[in-house]
Amino acid sequence: MSSFTKPLRKSLVREIWDFTGPGYRAARKRFEPYEWSTDKHIVLTGATSGLGLSSAKTLAAAGAELTLVVRDAERGHALKQECESLGAKRCEVIIADLALLEDTRRVIAVLIEQGKPIDVLINNAGALFNARAKTSEGIEQSTSLLLLSPVMLMQGLKPLLQAAGSARVVNVVSGGMYTQRLSMSWLRSGFAHRYDGPAVYAQAKRALAIITQEWHAEWAKQGVFINTMHPGWADTPGVQSALPTFRRVTKWILRSSEEGADTIIWMALDSALENVSGCLFLDRQARRYYLNKKTQERPTDRRALLAFIEDHVSN
């Protein structure tokens, strides 16, 4: 196993400090100098803000062929022009509300119809909801946006990922998941009886990380390499609007969107990631999936999650 895929072990305080801007800048000292250049076809969700926007611009400047899945048509089309002027080989925009499974299915159908192999799928779109709500499809919105939609995109786009020969999936999760042990009874209830935005967000991210761990070995045999990353704490519009108090207290040590997105780009483009799967990365280094044994889910919850996914995500 190469050293960057072996999860780093540090004290809890140092693991958390690594989430910050100074943590990123300390890690950066071990990065190889690079100038990215690629002709990969990359599908990126949530490209209009924060980490996704930074990723879109960097990938465009590297020459990638981009398909950006965004929910705001006006900003999406302005971004397409910007990406083309930055150097993207081609940039297409698909408009979709990824909290809706119907829209997610439509994105898959459009891409399958086009038939173009996908080298990299980046499941980045996300939000932390402080109030509980169901989508018009009757699904609790965090579950739909943060778990079902990315899983559906992985499954639905798998034929195009396989067609690329050796493809990658980057699932953006969150260090917040370290606070949570998956509770399938809570998740299945749509977080109905007790709602706590950060905890619900962390449950959904934890669930996506577990699915990645469950599937990666089988998918790798089929030429699709799935990994997760968490970006640390980045000062993005999403953090500013969903966590204003956290942001006020920590703004001096937050990292920039570019710093948070660095590992996304590295996972999409770096040759070191060839044939690597099942890892959780922070700052180009594998990290542990659990910082505390108490957050390790029960095997019954793990099985229940797989069944839940099976029930909800049939393309």
Ligand SMILES: NC(=O)c1ccc[n+]([C@@H]2O[C@H](COP(=O)([O-])OP(=O)(O)OC[C@H]3O[C@@H](n4cnc5c(N)ncnc54)[C@H](OP(=O)(O)O)[C@@H]3O)[C@@H](O)[C@H]2O)c1
């Ligand atoms: N920033 C952090 O410190 C941090 C930490 C841990 C994990 N993350 C994760 O990193 C990812 C990016 O977050 P960010 O901080 O960059 O947040 P952000 O600035 O709010 O950007 C989120 C992106 O997702 C899109 N999006 C949200 N809901 C959507 C929906 N229903 N359908 C389609 N697109 C949707 C947003 O579109 P609009 O522009 O239209 O709103 C935006 O482009 C998320 O998965 C987040 O959970 C971030």
